[in-house]
Amino acid sequence: MPASSPSPSRRALLTALPALAFAGPALAAPPKRMTAYKTPWCGCCGGWIAHMRQAGWTVEVVEREDLAPIRAQHGVPDRxxxxxTAVVGAxxxxxxxxxxxxDRLLSERPAARALSAPGMxxxxxxxxxxxREPYTTVLILNDGSTRVFGRHNGT
Structure with missing residues (x-):
C-alpha cells in the first residue's frame, strides 16, 4: 500500500461486515431439490431416491398409479x-x-427436456x-432427438 494511502479504519471495516455477511448466502449453491413420481408398488425407485438423497438432494416423493401423463408432459417417449420420473427445474x-x-446436467444446462436411463x-x-451391466444415460433434446450423455459400468 503506498505511504500516501490511508489504511482502512476499524470503523469502516466494522461498517462493511453486515454487507459482507449478507452477500455470503447469495454466493452459496442453490438447494438441490426435485420431485420424484413413482408407483406405490415399485421398490427399486426407493433405492434410487436413497441414492439421490445420499448425494445431497432433497427429494419430494409423489406416488401415482400411472406415470405416463407425467412422462408425456415432459416429453419422455415410451421407448x-x-x-x-423426477422433475428438477425444467x-x-x-x-x-x-x-x-x-449434477452435470444442471451444471451444463443443455437445450434439452430430459435425461433418461431407459429401462431398469x-x-x-x-x-x-x-x-451389473453396461448402460448409457440419454439426453432427450428439445427437438425430440437424443444423444448419449453418460456411460456407466464399463460402456
Missing part, C-alpha cells in the same frame, strides 16, 4: 421410459440416472441387486 429425470449425471439397467442406482 425411453423407466419406472419413475428437466425430467427418467429412471435410474446417477446423481453425478443429474442392472447396476444403476437402485438396481444394484440385479447385478
Amino acid at each position: 425411453l421410459a423407466s419406472c419413475h 428437466y425430467a429425470i427418467e429412471g435410474h440416472v446417477p446423481a453425478g449425471d443429474v 439397467p442392472a447396476g444403476s442406482p437402485g438396481m444394484e441387486a440385479a447385478g
